[in-house]
Amino acid sequence: MGVDGKVALVTGGANGIGRAIATRLAADGATVAVVDLAPGDDVVAEITANGGTAKAYQADVSKEDQVVNAVKAIVDELGPVQVLVNNAGLHPDPPTLIREMTFDFWHKHLAVDLDSMFLFIRAVLPAMEEAGWGRIINLSSASVYAVTPAGGAHYVAAKAAAGALATGLAVEVADYGITSNAIAPSTVRTPGALHLGGDAMLDAVKATQAIKKIMEPTDIAGLVSFLASDDAAMITGQVLHVDAGATRVN
Secondary structure, three states, X not given: OOOOOOEEEEEOOOOHHHHHHHHHHHHOOOEEEEEEOOOOHHHHHHHHHOOOEEEEEEOOOOOHHHHHHHHHHHHHHHOOOOEEEEOOOOOOOOOOOHHHOOHHHHHHHHHHHHHXXXXXXXXXXXXXXXXXXXXXXXXXXXXXXXXXXXOOHHHHHHHHHHHHHHHHHHHHHHHHOEEEEXXXXXXXXXXXXXXXXXXXXXXXXXXXXXXXXXXXXXXXHXXXXXXXXXXXXXXOOOEEEEOOOOOOOO
């Protein structure tokens, strides 16, 4: 897929979609830095057992000092980051209405779902600009483009901004050979989704899709690997929908 030899940083890479992305990039030849608040030793062991190269870094992605320190450690140990996948995020669990939210609750979610993207982008951009090549991929959500159950407005707001951040950044970095895109998945079978709504929720989402199949993390990972490759050099400023035909965006 053209990521062989690249250094890729995946936030939230210890579980769910992030884990699938990390293992796919490694399988396609990238050296992967798995950054997560949770230990990433399991995914690193899986990647290594399959002949890939990866290293885990624990950090709270919403904290500026921890992001800066994590990126510095990655550069020192693996080399400059060439592919950044901003995947880390919080599920809207428990569902909370705006009128019932504290500002601290609101900010905690936006800090992880959105501020972390800004922090990592800012940390890796100088090296990408110097190299004249880079890939930035934000994880948005199909919930931005669909009517969603009450109690998740904070999540939808952050995910809408994640897409806008990617599209807005694209022009800023284009002259440096860097592309910036977002992916908007529908609900995917992950531990977080199962905890939030179980199989009943996944079945309900499936019923809204053109392709009647519950989406898996690997359905997202392949597109990430493509966007990270030279084959996607002319794709930038886009929000790409991976939702089995659940939404229609004009």
